[in-house]
Amino acid sequence: MIRLENVSKIYPGQGEPIIEGLNLEIQSGEICVLVGESGCGKTTTMRMINKVIPHTGGTIYVDGKDISTINATELRLNIGYVIQEIGLFPHYTIEKNIATVPNEKKWAKERVAARVKEMMELVELDYDTYAKKKPRHLSGGQRQRVGVARALAADPPIMLMDEPFGALDPITRAHIQDEFIRIQARIKKTIVFVTHDIDEAVKMGDKIAVMHHGKLVQFGTPQDILTRPTDEFVENLVGHNRILKRFSLVECRAIKPSAAVFKITGERDEIIRRIESFERTSSFPVIGIIDDDCRPIGYIPMFKYEAGDETPIENRVKKVKAVQLIDERATLFDALGRLFSSSERCVFRMTKDGICTGIITMGDLFEAVRVNG
Numbered sequence: 001m002i003r004l005e006n007v008s009k010i011y012p013g014q015g016e017p018i019i020e021g022l023n024l025e026i027q028s029g030e031i032c033v034l035v036g037e038s039g040c041g042k043t044t045t046m047r048m049i050n051k052v053i054p055h056t057g058g059t060i061y062v063d064g065k066d067i068s069t070i071n072a073t074e075l076r077l078n079i080g081y082v083i084q085e086i087g088l089f090p091h092y093t094i095e096k097n098i099a100t101v102p103n104e105k106k107w108a109k110e111r112v113a114a115r116v117k118e119m120m121e122l123v124e125l126d127y128d129t130y131a132k133k134k135p136r137h138l139s140g141g142q143r144q145r146v147g148v149a150r151a152l153a154a155d156p157p158i159m160l161m162d163e164p165f166g167a168l169d170p171i172t173r174a175h176i177q178d179e180f181i182r183i184q185a186r187i188k189k190t191i192v193f194v195t196h197d198i199d200e201a202v203k204m205g206d207k208i209a210v211m212h213h214g215k216l217v218q219f220g221t222p223q224d225i226l227t228r229p230t231d232e233f234v235e236n237l238v239g240h241n242r243i244l245k246r247f248s249l250v251e252c253r254a255i256k257p258s259a260a261v262f263k264i265t266g267e268r269d270e271i272i273r274r275i276e277s278f279e280r281t282s283s284f285p286v287i288g289i290i291d292d293d294c295r296p297i298g299y300i301p302m303f304k305y306e307a308g309d310e311t312p313i314e315n316r317v318k319k320v321k322a323v324q325l326i327d328e329r330a331t332l333f334d335a336l337g338r339l340f341s342s343s344e345r346c347v348f349r350m351t352k353d354g355i356c357t358g359i360i361t362m363g364d365l366f367e368a369v370r371v372n373g
Contacts, residue, residue: 007058080151
Protein backbone atom coordinates (compact mmCIF):
# COMPACT_ATOMS: atom_id res chain seq x y z
CA MET A 1 0.00 0.00 0.00
CA ILE A 2 2.83 2.44 0.90
CA ARG A 3 6.40 2.00 -0.32
CA LEU A 4 9.40 4.28 0.12
CA GLU A 5 12.40 3.55 -2.09
CA ASN A 6 15.74 5.17 -1.25
CA VAL A 7 13.95 8.31 -0.06
CA SER A 8 15.91 11.31 1.17
CA LYS A 9 15.15 14.80 2.42
CA ILE A 10 17.63 17.68 2.48
CA TYR A 11 16.54 21.19 3.35
CA PRO A 12 18.16 24.06 1.40
CA GLY A 13 21.25 25.37 3.13
CA GLN A 14 21.72 22.24 5.22
CA GLY A 15 24.54 19.89 4.40
CA GLU A 16 23.30 16.89 6.33
CA PRO A 17 20.15 15.12 5.13
CA ILE A 18 17.18 14.88 7.49
CA ILE A 19 16.26 11.56 5.86
CA GLU A 20 18.82 9.41 4.06
CA GLY A 21 18.33 6.30 1.93
CA LEU A 22 15.04 5.30 3.54
CA ASN A 23 13.49 2.05 2.30
CA LEU A 24 10.21 1.02 3.87
CA GLU A 25 7.16 -0.97 2.81
CA ILE A 26 3.84 -0.90 4.66
CA GLN A 27 1.27 -3.53 3.79
CA SER A 28 -2.44 -2.90 3.37
CA GLY A 29 -4.33 -3.00 6.68
CA GLU A 30 -1.22 -2.66 8.85
CA ILE A 31 -0.43 -0.15 11.55
CA CYS A 32 3.20 0.80 11.06
CA VAL A 33 4.62 2.82 13.94
CA LEU A 34 7.57 5.14 13.35
CA VAL A 35 9.47 5.51 16.61
CA GLY A 36 12.70 7.15 17.69
CA GLU A 37 14.13 10.08 19.58
CA SER A 38 13.14 13.69 18.81
CA GLY A 39 14.67 14.90 15.54
CA CYS A 40 15.21 11.41 14.10
CA GLY A 41 13.02 12.11 11.05
CA LYS A 42 9.89 10.14 11.86
CA THR A 43 7.41 13.03 11.48
CA THR A 44 9.21 14.26 8.35
CA THR A 45 8.88 10.76 6.88
CA MET A 46 5.15 10.68 7.59
CA ARG A 47 4.54 14.14 6.13
CA MET A 48 6.38 13.26 2.94
CA ILE A 49 3.80 10.54 2.31
CA ASN A 50 0.99 13.09 1.82
CA LYS A 51 3.30 15.72 0.26
CA VAL A 52 3.02 18.18 3.13
CA ILE A 53 6.81 18.03 2.95
CA PRO A 54 8.27 17.29 -0.52
CA HIS A 55 10.91 14.60 -0.62
CA THR A 56 14.30 15.43 -2.17
CA GLY A 57 15.27 12.07 -3.63
CA GLY A 58 13.96 8.59 -4.17
CA THR A 59 10.36 7.55 -4.84
CA ILE A 60 7.26 7.26 -2.66
CA TYR A 61 4.44 5.02 -3.86
CA VAL A 62 0.88 5.05 -2.53
CA ASP A 63 -1.33 2.23 -3.75
CA GLY A 64 1.21 1.55 -6.50
CA LYS A 65 1.32 5.14 -7.78
CA ASP A 66 4.31 7.46 -7.60
CA ILE A 67 3.01 10.39 -5.53
CA SER A 68 4.98 12.85 -7.65
CA THR A 69 2.40 12.15 -10.39
CA ILE A 70 -0.60 12.80 -8.11
CA ASN A 71 -2.07 16.23 -7.38
CA ALA A 72 -1.36 17.12 -3.73
CA THR A 73 -4.97 18.06 -2.92
CA GLU A 74 -6.30 14.89 -4.51
CA LEU A 75 -3.75 12.83 -2.58
CA ARG A 76 -4.58 14.43 0.77
CA LEU A 77 -8.33 14.09 0.33
CA ASN A 78 -7.78 10.33 0.22
CA ILE A 79 -5.53 10.18 3.27
CA GLY A 80 -6.89 10.69 6.78
CA TYR A 81 -4.75 12.84 9.08
CA VAL A 82 -4.82 12.93 12.89
CA ILE A 83 -2.44 15.09 14.92
CA GLN A 84 -1.70 15.53 18.61
CA GLU A 85 -3.38 18.94 18.80
CA ILE A 86 -6.41 17.38 17.04
CA GLY A 87 -6.81 20.44 14.77
CA LEU A 88 -10.60 20.74 15.01
CA PHE A 89 -12.15 23.94 13.70
CA PRO A 90 -13.26 25.72 16.90
CA HIS A 91 -16.13 27.62 15.21
CA TYR A 92 -17.59 24.45 13.65
CA THR A 93 -19.98 22.09 15.40
CA ILE A 94 -18.85 18.51 15.94
CA GLU A 95 -20.93 17.24 13.04
CA LYS A 96 -19.58 19.95 10.73
CA ASN A 97 -16.00 19.12 11.76
CA ILE A 98 -16.54 15.44 10.95
CA ALA A 99 -18.17 16.34 7.63
CA THR A 100 -15.22 18.48 6.47
CA VAL A 101 -13.64 16.11 3.93
CA PRO A 102 -16.91 14.59 2.63
CA ASN A 103 -18.11 18.13 1.96
CA GLU A 104 -14.82 18.94 0.18
CA LYS A 105 -15.41 15.86 -1.97
CA LYS A 106 -18.91 17.14 -2.85
CA TRP A 107 -20.85 14.26 -1.30
CA ALA A 108 -24.64 14.57 -1.28
CA LYS A 109 -26.06 16.07 1.93
CA GLU A 110 -27.95 12.90 2.82
CA ARG A 111 -24.82 10.81 2.42
CA VAL A 112 -22.77 13.24 4.53
CA ALA A 113 -25.38 13.26 7.32
CA ALA A 114 -25.53 9.47 7.39
CA ARG A 115 -21.74 9.21 7.44
CA VAL A 116 -21.42 11.68 10.33
CA LYS A 117 -23.85 9.62 12.41
CA GLU A 118 -22.02 6.42 11.49
CA MET A 119 -18.65 7.88 12.50
CA MET A 120 -19.96 9.23 15.81
CA GLU A 121 -21.38 5.80 16.60
CA LEU A 122 -18.06 4.20 15.68
CA VAL A 123 -16.11 6.37 18.14
CA GLU A 124 -18.90 6.04 20.74
CA LEU A 125 -20.09 9.66 20.84
CA ASP A 126 -23.86 9.99 21.06
CA TYR A 127 -25.11 12.01 18.11
CA ASP A 128 -28.01 13.69 19.90
CA THR A 129 -25.73 14.72 22.77
CA TYR A 130 -22.67 15.98 20.90
CA ALA A 131 -23.42 16.73 17.23
CA LYS A 132 -24.42 20.39 17.74
CA LYS A 133 -21.75 21.19 20.32
CA LYS A 134 -18.51 23.05 19.64
CA PRO A 135 -15.10 21.47 20.39
CA ARG A 136 -14.58 23.67 23.47
CA HIS A 137 -17.50 21.91 25.17
CA LEU A 138 -15.80 18.48 24.93
CA SER A 139 -13.09 16.88 27.02
CA GLY A 140 -9.65 16.19 25.55
CA GLY A 141 -10.48 12.54 25.04
CA GLN A 142 -13.78 13.37 23.34
CA ARG A 143 -12.09 15.88 21.02
CA GLN A 144 -9.54 13.23 20.10
CA ARG A 145 -12.40 10.87 19.19
CA VAL A 146 -13.84 13.58 16.95
CA GLY A 147 -10.42 13.96 15.32
CA VAL A 148 -10.36 10.24 14.54
CA ALA A 149 -13.95 10.35 13.26
CA ARG A 150 -13.11 13.28 10.97
CA ALA A 151 -10.06 11.48 9.58
CA LEU A 152 -12.20 8.43 8.82
CA ALA A 153 -15.25 10.24 7.51
CA ALA A 154 -14.46 10.02 3.79
CA ASP A 155 -13.38 6.38 4.23
CA PRO A 156 -9.73 6.91 3.20
CA PRO A 157 -7.66 3.75 2.70
CA ILE A 158 -4.70 5.37 4.50
CA MET A 159 -4.41 7.27 7.77
CA LEU A 160 -1.45 9.29 9.06
CA MET A 161 -1.38 9.78 12.84
CA ASP A 162 1.21 12.14 14.33
CA GLU A 163 1.48 11.47 18.08
CA PRO A 164 -2.33 11.57 18.19
CA PHE A 165 -2.72 10.65 21.86
CA GLY A 166 0.35 12.38 23.27
CA ALA A 167 -1.51 15.31 24.85
CA LEU A 168 -3.93 13.13 26.82
CA ASP A 169 -3.57 12.15 30.45
CA PRO A 170 -2.34 8.54 31.00
CA ILE A 171 -5.76 7.06 31.88
CA THR A 172 -7.58 8.70 28.97
CA ARG A 173 -4.70 7.89 26.65
CA ALA A 174 -4.80 4.17 27.48
CA HIS A 175 -8.58 4.11 26.98
CA ILE A 176 -8.41 5.90 23.62
CA GLN A 177 -5.62 3.56 22.48
CA ASP A 178 -7.80 0.56 23.34
CA GLU A 179 -10.77 2.07 21.54
CA PHE A 180 -8.72 2.77 18.44
CA ILE A 181 -7.39 -0.80 18.37
CA ARG A 182 -11.02 -1.97 18.58
CA ILE A 183 -11.98 0.31 15.69
CA GLN A 184 -9.01 -0.76 13.57
CA ALA A 185 -9.97 -4.41 14.00
CA ARG A 186 -13.19 -3.52 12.13
CA ILE A 187 -12.01 -1.05 9.50
CA LYS A 188 -8.50 -2.38 8.65
CA LYS A 189 -6.99 0.89 7.43
CA THR A 190 -3.35 1.24 6.45
CA ILE A 191 -1.93 3.49 9.16
CA VAL A 192 1.37 5.29 9.64
CA PHE A 193 1.58 6.17 13.33
CA VAL A 194 4.30 8.43 14.76
CA THR A 195 5.30 8.28 18.43
CA HIS A 196 8.37 8.72 20.61
CA ASP A 197 6.96 6.25 23.16
CA ILE A 198 8.18 2.67 22.66
CA ASP A 199 5.42 1.32 24.92
CA GLU A 200 2.80 2.92 22.67
CA ALA A 201 4.61 1.57 19.60
CA VAL A 202 4.54 -1.97 20.99
CA LYS A 203 0.87 -1.69 21.90
CA MET A 204 -0.37 -0.09 18.69
CA GLY A 205 1.85 -1.43 15.94
CA ASP A 206 1.65 -4.45 13.67
CA LYS A 207 5.11 -3.34 12.53
CA ILE A 208 7.60 -0.94 14.11
CA ALA A 209 10.12 1.15 12.20
CA VAL A 210 12.90 2.39 14.51
CA MET A 211 14.59 5.53 13.19
CA HIS A 212 17.86 7.12 14.28
CA HIS A 213 19.52 10.20 12.72
CA GLY A 214 17.33 10.01 9.63
CA LYS A 215 17.96 6.33 8.94
CA LEU A 216 15.91 3.18 9.46
CA VAL A 217 17.86 1.03 11.92
CA GLN A 218 15.33 -1.77 12.45
CA PHE A 219 11.97 -2.77 10.99
CA GLY A 220 9.85 -5.66 12.19
CA THR A 221 7.05 -6.84 14.44
CA PRO A 222 6.93 -5.68 18.06
CA GLN A 223 8.09 -9.17 19.01
CA ASP A 224 11.11 -8.82 16.69
CA ILE A 225 12.05 -5.43 18.14
CA LEU A 226 11.74 -6.58 21.75
CA THR A 227 13.44 -9.94 21.42
CA ARG A 228 16.09 -9.25 18.78
CA PRO A 229 17.20 -5.59 18.86
CA THR A 230 19.73 -5.06 16.08
CA ASP A 231 22.06 -2.68 17.89
CA GLU A 232 22.75 -0.83 21.11
CA PHE A 233 20.49 2.08 20.15
CA VAL A 234 17.44 -0.15 19.69
CA GLU A 235 18.32 -2.10 22.82
CA ASN A 236 18.43 1.12 24.85
CA LEU A 237 15.21 2.35 23.25
CA VAL A 238 13.20 -0.72 24.23
CA GLY A 239 14.77 -0.71 27.71
CA HIS A 240 16.03 -3.35 30.08
CA ASN A 241 12.48 -4.28 31.09
CA ARG A 242 11.55 -5.42 27.60
CA ILE A 243 10.44 -8.82 28.91
CA LEU A 244 7.59 -6.99 30.67
CA LYS A 245 6.61 -5.30 27.41
CA ARG A 246 6.35 -8.72 25.80
CA PHE A 247 3.43 -9.54 28.10
CA SER A 248 1.34 -7.06 26.11
CA LEU A 249 1.95 -8.94 22.84
CA VAL A 250 0.32 -12.27 23.73
CA GLU A 251 -3.38 -12.85 24.30
CA CYS A 252 -4.56 -15.13 27.09
CA ARG A 253 -6.26 -17.45 24.61
CA ALA A 254 -2.92 -18.09 22.88
CA ILE A 255 -1.33 -19.96 25.79
CA LYS A 256 -1.88 -23.41 27.24
CA PRO A 257 -2.52 -23.20 31.01
CA SER A 258 -0.67 -25.76 33.09
CA ALA A 259 -3.13 -26.20 35.96
CA ALA A 260 -6.02 -28.68 35.88
CA VAL A 261 -9.69 -27.66 35.92
CA PHE A 262 -12.43 -29.97 37.23
CA LYS A 263 -16.19 -30.05 37.61
CA ILE A 264 -16.70 -30.66 41.29
CA THR A 265 -19.98 -32.53 40.85
CA GLY A 266 -18.97 -35.24 38.44
CA GLU A 267 -15.22 -35.47 39.01
CA ARG A 268 -14.91 -35.49 42.80
CA ASP A 269 -12.99 -38.78 42.92
CA GLU A 270 -10.57 -37.55 40.24
CA ILE A 271 -9.94 -34.37 42.25
CA ILE A 272 -9.12 -36.42 45.32
CA ARG A 273 -6.78 -38.68 43.33
CA ARG A 274 -5.03 -35.61 41.92
CA ILE A 275 -4.63 -34.13 45.38
CA GLU A 276 -3.18 -37.36 46.73
CA SER A 277 -0.70 -37.61 43.86
CA PHE A 278 0.28 -33.94 43.88
CA GLU A 279 0.56 -33.30 47.61
CA ARG A 280 3.32 -30.82 48.42
CA THR A 281 5.58 -31.82 45.52
CA SER A 282 3.11 -30.74 42.86
CA SER A 283 4.23 -28.42 40.12
CA PHE A 284 0.55 -27.40 39.88
CA PRO A 285 -0.02 -24.65 42.43
CA VAL A 286 -3.81 -24.78 42.13
CA ILE A 287 -6.71 -26.89 40.92
CA GLY A 288 -9.56 -24.98 39.27
CA ILE A 289 -13.16 -25.84 40.07
CA ILE A 290 -16.05 -25.14 37.71
CA ASP A 291 -19.74 -26.08 37.67
CA ASP A 292 -21.56 -28.26 35.13
CA ASP A 293 -21.99 -25.22 32.84
CA CYS A 294 -18.24 -24.49 32.94
CA ARG A 295 -18.75 -21.40 35.10
CA PRO A 296 -16.00 -20.74 37.66
CA ILE A 297 -16.64 -21.66 41.28
CA GLY A 298 -13.16 -21.20 42.70
CA TYR A 299 -9.85 -22.95 43.16
CA ILE A 300 -8.04 -25.22 45.60
CA PRO A 301 -4.54 -24.01 46.63
CA MET A 302 -2.31 -27.07 46.62
CA PHE A 303 0.12 -25.70 49.20
CA LYS A 304 -2.57 -25.92 51.89
CA TYR A 305 -2.92 -29.68 51.59
CA GLU A 306 -1.44 -32.00 54.16
CA ALA A 307 -1.35 -35.77 54.16
CA GLY A 308 -4.29 -37.26 56.05
CA ASP A 309 -6.41 -34.12 55.93
CA GLU A 310 -10.00 -35.26 55.36
CA THR A 311 -11.58 -31.83 54.99
CA PRO A 312 -14.41 -32.08 52.39
CA ILE A 313 -13.58 -30.80 48.95
CA GLU A 314 -16.24 -28.08 49.16
CA ASN A 315 -14.57 -26.59 52.24
CA ARG A 316 -11.20 -26.44 50.53
CA VAL A 317 -12.36 -24.31 47.60
CA LYS A 318 -11.50 -20.61 47.64
CA LYS A 319 -14.38 -18.85 45.96
CA VAL A 320 -13.60 -16.98 42.78
CA LYS A 321 -13.51 -13.18 42.85
CA ALA A 322 -14.80 -10.99 40.05
CA VAL A 323 -11.29 -9.59 39.50
CA GLN A 324 -10.08 -13.12 38.70
CA LEU A 325 -12.30 -13.41 35.61
CA ILE A 326 -10.43 -12.27 32.51
CA ASP A 327 -11.48 -12.22 28.87
CA GLU A 328 -9.49 -14.69 26.79
CA ARG A 329 -8.79 -11.88 24.31
CA ALA A 330 -7.06 -9.81 27.00
CA THR A 331 -3.27 -9.81 27.07
CA LEU A 332 -0.92 -11.53 29.46
CA PHE A 333 -0.09 -8.06 30.76
CA ASP A 334 -3.74 -7.69 31.77
CA ALA A 335 -3.61 -11.09 33.46
CA LEU A 336 -0.45 -10.12 35.31
CA GLY A 337 -2.18 -7.00 36.60
CA ARG A 338 -5.15 -9.07 37.80
CA LEU A 339 -2.89 -11.46 39.66
CA PHE A 340 -1.06 -8.64 41.42
CA SER A 341 -4.19 -6.63 42.25
CA SER A 342 -6.18 -9.60 43.56
CA SER A 343 -3.31 -11.25 45.49
CA GLU A 344 -4.74 -14.56 44.26
CA ARG A 345 -2.87 -17.47 42.73
CA CYS A 346 -4.74 -17.67 39.44
CA VAL A 347 -7.16 -16.01 37.06
CA PHE A 348 -9.93 -17.76 35.14
CA ARG A 349 -9.74 -17.37 31.38
CA MET A 350 -13.23 -16.68 30.03
CA THR A 351 -14.95 -16.61 26.65
CA LYS A 352 -17.27 -13.73 25.81
CA ASP A 353 -20.15 -16.10 26.68
CA GLY A 354 -18.86 -16.60 30.22
CA ILE A 355 -17.38 -20.07 29.73
CA CYS A 356 -14.15 -20.91 31.54
CA THR A 357 -11.46 -22.29 29.22
CA GLY A 358 -8.73 -22.69 31.84
CA ILE A 359 -6.95 -21.03 34.71
CA ILE A 360 -3.75 -19.06 34.34
CA THR A 361 -1.09 -18.84 37.03
CA MET A 362 1.98 -16.66 37.37
CA GLY A 363 4.10 -19.56 36.18
CA ASP A 364 2.02 -19.83 33.01
CA LEU A 365 2.65 -16.18 32.23
CA PHE A 366 6.41 -16.38 32.50
CA GLU A 367 6.55 -19.68 30.63
CA ALA A 368 4.48 -18.18 27.79
CA VAL A 369 6.82 -15.20 27.48
CA ARG A 370 9.87 -17.46 27.54
CA VAL A 371 8.45 -19.82 24.90
CA ASN A 372 7.18 -17.02 22.66
CA GLY A 373 10.48 -15.18 22.93
